[in-house]
Amino acid sequence: MTEGTVADAFRAEYGRAVATLVRLLGDITLAEEAVQDAFVVALERWPDIGVPPNPGGWIVTTARRKAIDRFRRESTREARHAQALLLHDPDEPQEVGAVRDDQLRLLFTCCHPALSTEAQVALTLRLLGGLDTPQIARAFLVPEPTMAQRLVRAKKKIRDAGIPYRVPTESELPARLRPVLAVVYLVYTAGHSATTGEQLVQEELCDEAVRLARVLAELMPDELEVLGLLALLLLLDARRPARTGSAGELVPLGRQDRSRWDRALVEEGQGRVRALLRRGMPGPYQVQAAIQAVHTDAADSGATNWRQILDLYDLLLALLPTPVVALNRAVALAEVAGPAGALNVVETLPLQGYQPFHVVRADLLTRVGRKPEALEAYDRALELTVNTVERAHLQRRRAEASGAG
Amino acid sequence: MKQYLLAVHSVEGEAEPSTEVIQQMFADVEAFNADMRATGAWVFAGGLHPPTSATVVRIKDGEAMLTDGPFAESKEQLGGFWVLKAADLDAALELARRGAVACGKPVEVRPFRDDAED
Numbered sequence: 001m002t003e004g005t006v007a008d009a010f011r012a013e014y015g016r017a018v019a020t021l022v023r024l025l026g027d028i029t030l031a032e033e034a035v036q037d038a039f040v041v042a043l044e045r046w047p048d049i050g051v052p053p054n055p056g057g058w059i060v061t062t063a064r065r066k067a068i069d070r071f072r073r074e075s076t077r078e079a080r081h082a083q084a085l086l087l088h089d090p091d092e093p094q095e096v097g098a099v100r101d102d103q104l105r106l107l108f109t110c111c112h113p114a115l116s117t118e119a120q121v122a123l124t125l126r127l128l129g130g131l132d133t134p135q136i137a138r139a140f141l142v143p144e145p146t147m148a149q150r151l152v153r154a155k156k157k158i159r160d161a162g163i164p165y166r167v168p169t170e171s172e173l174p175a176r177l178r179p180v181l182a183v184v185y186l187v188y189t190a191g192h193s194a195t196t197g198e199q200l201v202q203e204e205l206c207d208e209a210v211r212l213a214r215v216l217a218e219l220m221p222d223e224l225e226v227l228g229l230l231a232l233l234l235l236l237d238a239r240r241p242a243r244t245g246s247a248g249e250l251v252p253l254g255r256q257d258r259s260r261w262d263r264a265l266v267e268e269g270q271g272r273v274r275a276l277l278r279r280g281m282p283g284p285y286q287v288q289a290a291i292q293a294v295h296t297d298a299a300d301s302g303a304t305n306w307r308q309i310l311d312l313y314d315l316l317l318a319l320l321p322t323p324v325v326a327l328n329r330a331v332a333l334a335e336v337a338g339p340a341g342a343l344n345v346v347e348t349l350p351l352q353g354y355q356p357f358h359v360v361r362a363d364l365l366t367r368v369g370r371k372p373e374a375l376e377a378y379d380r381a382l383e384l385t386v387n388t389v390e391r392a393h394l395q396r397r398r399a400e401a402s403g404a405g
Numbered sequence: 406m407k408q409y410l411l412a413v414h415s416v417e418g419e420a421e422p423s424t425e426v427i428q429q430m431f432a433d434v435e436a437f438n439a440d441m442r443a444t445g446a447w448v449f450a451g452g453l454h455p456p457t458s459a460t461v462v463r464i465k466d467g468e469a470m471l472t473d474g475p476f477a478e479s480k481e482q483l484g485g486f487w488v489l490k491a492a493d494l495d496a497a498l499e500l501a502r503r504g505a506v507a508c509g510k511p512v513e514v515r516p517f518r519d520d521a522e523d
Binding site for chain 2: 112114160161162163164166
């Protein structure tokens with residue numbers, strides 16, 4: 001019995017407990033205080049009594065009692081919160097379904113379109129993921145006080161403006177689901193695309209995004225884009241072990257040791273993509289998952305079916321006509337039709353401030369033998385790269401390009 | 406129920422719509438208002454004269470100082486508003502959507518500090 005046991009329970013149970021307490025108290029800040037109080041009690045008691053058989057239920061019950069104590073002590077607190085709590089049966093059994101509904105309600109509140117994307121992401125990580133403010137601040141390269149203020153403001157807006165805790169109705173769902181999926185995807189890419197050198201934070205973000213996607217898929221098994229997002233994250237996550245070499249360097253997809261991929265995740269992701277294809281109603285996340293399924297299908301990078309990937313990018317571009325999609329399509333086009341045609345496409349894209357644009361451009365320029373321009377493009381990409389591991393990777397590629405031809 | 410201010414802002418220098426468009430807008434807003442009264446969401450509403458008609462009163466050393474014109478040099482000025490009752494922000498945003506369609510301008514939604522009694 002160590003502090004680590006309570007810390008594990010914290011990671012696993014915090015989001016669930018907060019979600020339930022928000023329903024009981026109708027207030028996020030009060031719910032967080034109560035759950036934190038309960039974990040303090042756990043730290044004191046669990047070393048003596050041992051970890052309870054149902055740690056989540058124990059935390060919720062204790063948090064509820066702590067909230068009641070707090071109301072009794074502080075008579076200034078709004079009486080209606082106390083009333084709501086006291087009227088509730090304190091030993092109500094925690095049904096699994098009810099807990100999931102609580103989490104889903106809270107997720108839709110955190111990702112309400114009246115909140116900025118930054119606020120949505122921060123709230124989701126804090127309230128559902130149980131990440132603390134310093135962790136979230138590090139993950140998004142924001143000073144800690146800025147992140148703390150962002151969280152306080154967002155919670156205040158939820159309370160003051162009356163953003164409700166409820167799952168949207170069927171007719172609202174498409175519009176309301178979009179920011180939820182975007183937040184989960186953003187959490188994953190923030191972990192995946194290495195903004196800081198702190199490995200632990202990134203792993204946590206990836207794990208949390210996959211966990212949230214699984215929860216969503218379980219809660220909304222008929223929403224194909226939800227299933228598409230989960231499949232996409234599983235297939236990206238399957239390759240995570242091979243993305244870093246023995247010296248901590250970045251290994252791009254084409255050079256990865258494919259035996260290091262997580263086979264179970266690949267199979268689950270591909271199975272999900274096949275099931276989605278049979279439904280025949282492709283959306284952007286489903287198509288991106290399908291692209292990743294084709295990548296993970298190849299035994300080595302030379303065996304990649306680029307023709308199929310290009311077809312999928314054509315479909316994705318029709319569904320989601322953005323310059324970023326056009327850039328990714330150009331990468332596939334270069335493999336199918338050669339670098340010159342792809343370069344012509346890339347040169348038309350308005351993505352000067354987007355680091356991957358310069359990386360792709362540098363690679364295509366190298367391949368068509370325009371070395372000086374390629375080196376300039378690598379320099380521009382390096383200017384836009386903060387992460388040290390990724391910088392080292394680009395410097396290696398720049399050196400290779402410099403030596404070539 | 407909470408109370409929300411639905412503020413209609415007009416942007417300075419924007420082209421005036423045609424008389425027909427304005428007539429239609431008045432009719433649409435009146436229909437929206439009638440519906441707000443019928444459903445019990447109505448608290449108060451009003452349209453304002455242009456910002457050039459505004460006077461700002463400031464207290465300096467206990468004396469009222471008057472300034473001709475609106476508060477800020479802002480390009481966006483309050484043109485009219487509704488005060489409506491709604492169960493939560495989602496309900497208020499739906500009213501704002503309908504109000505914005507009726508008046509043909511963006512609508513800012515802000516909650517009042519104190520909840521309405523009912």
